Amino acid sequence: MKHTMANNIGIMVKQPKKECKDSNCPFHGSVNVRGRQHTGTVVSTKMHRSAVVQWEHRKFLPKYERYERRMTKVTVHAPDCLDIKEGDVVKIAETRPLSKTKHYVVIENLGEERNFKLKRELLEESKKVKKESKEEEESSKSKGEGQ
Secondary structure (H helix, E strand, O other): OOOOOOOOOOOOOOOOOOOOOOOOOOOOOOOOOOOOEEEEEEEEOOOOOEEEEEEEEEEEEOOOOEEEEEEEEEEEEOOOOOOOOOOEEEEEEEOOOOOOOOOEEEEEEEEEOOOHHHHHHHHHHHHHHHHHHHHHHHHHHHHHHHO
16 A cells, blocks of 8 residues: 555644545545534444534523533545544534535544444434334234224
């Protein structure tokens, strides 16, 4: 694997070791990064060269004088040179609109989030339990109507 020169994107991040032919890559393509930057966790990579990144922020509620946790999900462009997979913590930056929903591009992979797989398993298990309890309710209602 030869190391090629990547474009300087104007942000202090590690240059990718791999090269890609993606025109929407900030390092090897023609996309400029500007505006906002966020750090979040990759939730889904089912789309081609795209990913869904989620991060948490806090919003103050003056009535209760407390903060609430809120989640933000954004569809981002994931260049091939940055090996992105579910559970990775990534740094994203705003770009021009790349598609109807993509306005951000991944600029750095910071590694894997701790306990991501465990959180995912617990979430799926709770969904199964809710679904089973809902089915039991419906079956008990239908048995009660038949009598």
